[in-house]
Amino acid sequence: MIRSSLTAALSIVALSGGAMATTQRPFAVPPSSLDVAIVTLGRQAGVDIVSTERDLPTIRVRGVRGVMDVENALALLLRGTGLQGRRLDARSFRVERRSMAALQPPREIPPLPVAAQPVPTPLNIVVTAAKRPSSLLRFPAGVTLVTPGLTETGVGGDRSSFNEMTDRLPVMQQTALGPGRNKLFIRGIADSSFNGPTQSTVSVYFGDVQLGYNGPDPDLRLHDVERVEILEGPQGTLYGAGAIGGIIRIVPNAVNVTDNEAVFSLKTSMTHGGGPGHDVAGAFNLALPAHEAGLRAVVYDAVDGGYIDDPLTGVNDINRSHVRGGRLTGRLLSDDGWDVELGGLYQRIDNRDGQYVQSAAGFAGIEALGPEPSESDFSQFRVVLNKMWDSGLRLVSASGFVARHSSELFDASRLAGGPDPTFYWSYRRNHSVSQELRLYRSRDLGLSWLVGAALLDSRERNTREFGRDGAAQDIVGVLNRTRSVALFSELSWAFSPRLSVTGGGRLTAARTDSDPLDGLAASRYVHGIETTRLDPTLALSWLAAPDLSVYGRFQTGFRTGGLAVARGGGRVATFKPDAISVLEAGVRSLPTDPRLPRLNLGISYARWKDIQADLIDRSGFPYTATIGRARIWSVEAGANWSPTPRWDLGGSLLYSYNRISGAWRTSRRAKSVVWQKRRRWPCPGGCVTACRLGATDGPSERKPLMLVDRFWGPANISTWCRATMPWSTAA
Structure with missing residues (x-):
């Protein structure tokens, strides 16, 4: 599903009481994207964890379980991501690139008062179909992001197929020939209603692999799907032949x-x-x-x-x-x-x-x-x-x-x-x-x-x-x-x-x-x-x-x-x-x-x-x-x-x-x-x-x-x- 967070570029703040960062405590952070995992870890430890790294929502982590201090828990969470946690004070940490951390020595900052509230900033919704993470706000093209259903897992819900999605998305059309026979169109780039040897005007990908080179849409059911990203208009630079509609x-x-x-x-x-x-x-x-x-x-x-x-x-x-x-x-x-x-x-x-x-x-x-x-x-x-x-x-x-x-x-x-x-x-x-x-x-x-x-x-x-x-x-x-x-x-x-x-x-x-x-x-x-x-x-x-x-x-x-x-x-x-x-x-x-x-x-x-x-x-x-x-x-x-x-x-x-x-x-x-x-x-x-x-x-x-x-x-x-x-x- 599309995840969003508050604070600059991506700044995640978890406010709690005056728990010390060195206290041994049990952690149960489930696998998720890194932006969500950091919020969970901060809340369980009672510390503030901030970051301005833009691609945190695209990084999947395995989570952390066990009894340890927050510094070790954060290190385990960031293992293999190219990031590291840097202590700012007794109850604050910053997540950043290792190369950046080496150039910037630690500095003391005054602790946030308990009553402080984070300043609202733009939602950090990330588009991954551009083959590198890009903020939706700064993405320079037409794009539509859809969660297939009303559940976090994407199983069930009210949009379990492209047929149900096109009922709600004017930018996306189909020929209504039946499941497995429909041709998909985006933004009115349509050749004809019938199927033949020509390449599709829309390329459909499951993850990073294309579902088909030509022919009608296979109409894959959208169960257990996090989200669907629709890039509008031709995508010849990143996706090559066939993506003339999107x-x-x-x-x-x-x-x-x-x-x-x-x-x-x-x-x-x-x-x-x-x-x-x-x-x-x-x-x-x-x-x-x-x-x-x-x-x-x-x-x-x-x-x-x-x-x-x-x-x-x-x-x-x-x-x-x-x-x-x-x-x-x-x-x-x-x-x-x-x-x-x-x-x-x-x-x-x-x-x-x-x-x-x-x-x-x-x-x-x-x-x-x-x-x-x-x-x-x-x-x-x-x-x-x-x-x-x-x-x-x-x-x-x-x-x-x-x-x-x-x-x-x-x-x-x-x-x-x-x-x-x-x-x-x-x-x-x-x-x-x-x-x-x-x-x-x-x-x-x-x-x-x-x-x-x-x-x-x-x-x-x-x-x-x-x-x-x-x-x-x-x-x-x-x-x-x-x-x-x-x-x-x-x-x-x-x-x-x-x-x-x-x-x-x-x-x-x-x-x-x-x-x-x-x-x-x-x-x-x-x-x-x-x-x-x-x-x-x-x-x-x-x-x-x-x-x-x-x-x-x-x-x-x-x-x-x-x-x-x-x-x-x-x-x-x-x-x-x-x-x-x-x-x-x-x-x-x-x-x-x-x-x-x-x-x-x-x-x-x-x-x-x-x-x-x-x-x-x-x-x-x-x-x-x-x-x-x-x-x-x-x-x-x-x-x-x-x-x-x-x-x-x-x-x-x-x-x-x-x-x-x-x-x-x-x-x-x-x-x-x-x-x-x-x-x-x-x-x-x-x-x-x-x-x-x-x-x-x-x-x-x-x-x-x-x-x-x-x-x-x-x-x-x-x-x-x-x-x-x-x-x-x-x-």
Whole structure:
């Protein structure tokens, strides 16, 4: 979850009575981020511990248990972090870099009076998706931070999937094709509603490893997740190809190497005119002996009951979906500062039928001669190494392997004619291997820098069949393999406590080799497409007031080309890379006093050329084409206000205007509004009431099919509960 603290940059103060720092006392500081652990340690010892280090919320520590004096407890807590505690007086300590401590001799300061209160300063919310810690207030770009649920563990709650998040976040959109089939868009950077061989406009990461190179969003369930970070606009400098609309980074809860724990949640739902649903999840953490290693497992099973009926077959709730999966992560900490994580996840989605209706069948009906099921299997394995030195230098190595297999079936009876049902099958197999190595150092003043290198090898195989069940014939498919190598760097110079400038670039060399499948004869296509490009970035952040910042940013991005089925279905064609550049500016206010509203306002302008789009031809077959150029203007705003400890009020708005020129001489306008009001009740189960209001205005062109999002569908009522319990492996 997002953690915040009061005091300068990060200053943590624990006020207590006159306990002496040399007293032997029991400590029980659980594993957490370092900023939270320091507060806990200070309270248990009755001393003041302060720090101005900016990256404390990003450092995970193992905690401290046992009877000792506070000086030894603080030293154990900071072991392997590159930091050390320096005594200021009998009841005060300062946490700082070892190199800084060596240059600054201790000095006596007068003790704080017991009645003293810390001076409120800006909230220190840290953004980690920028690949080095950055304060949200000073982050020079549009960003949205979301906690998946209303619990500290992230299990259960009211946002356990991206589908539920998009209902509340106007800046984030999806196609509503169903779980495992949706395409995600950020800030109106959208190519088409259909899935094909083109790269996604949004890159989704689980921790430091990408979940997929292309294809739809895998719709990973957000159980046992600390937070989700959404970076808006192209992220070509840090993330390379595919992130032209932005990136979504899922931050899971870290393995606890000190304590055992178990968390269970149950969510039930009932849709008016539809079937019942549930979402059951559990997270289990096992701390191994010596408190230097641990295991964390997550399992879940979810059913969306559906609400669309088929009047021809008499089957109700045909759009029922079933999602089940799990994760297992191991973590090892060493005394010399190494943090090793090995993990894997698996998820399967089965959709009974399509997620759309036909206008002639009414709002919640479909007229198809047979069901249109789909399924998806997704797995990921990752190895992440972290190392921090006493000087503040930090190394991160992230390796990952991703495999995804999916299939879809569509009713093509009206296209084929005749009394017997005819179907169209589509099969996709994706495998990708990635490796990234980066080194960085962050400072409040002076130069902060980041350098890194990345390798990627992605292979995608698309095959198709058409005909009657049991007598289907193979039709043309494609095989695309993309290999890329990239070097990237970003520098930030803080000229003063108020003004900082960031610049960087990414040099990418990529090659996509393509081949048609199923024995296609001679066709005109390019076997290999090579792309070499530099994606620069330039940004500025100015602290206009202690809790108010102004930023501006220029950024570019691109997607690689490849081979796809051409219009007509019986041949293939090459689609070339597309590219985008964006200029944005904004204002962000994060006052410490919760009674004051937290505000953000941003505007952006994008130029997108050689747009790749996956489309449907008049016969109903999918194909890929380059549709032209686009200019996109957008305005977004958000506000959050907590007038009392029990009330949170929040609202957000996105307005975008898109104009396409070239092959498709059309224009479209889209806007959406979401307003949220949430009241937290002081009851043991974490009860919640919520009301949402939304509005959209999309293109008015006619379509043979009408997509229905649950947000506009029948009313849905859900309840949830959770239970948390420590447990022991002792006999």
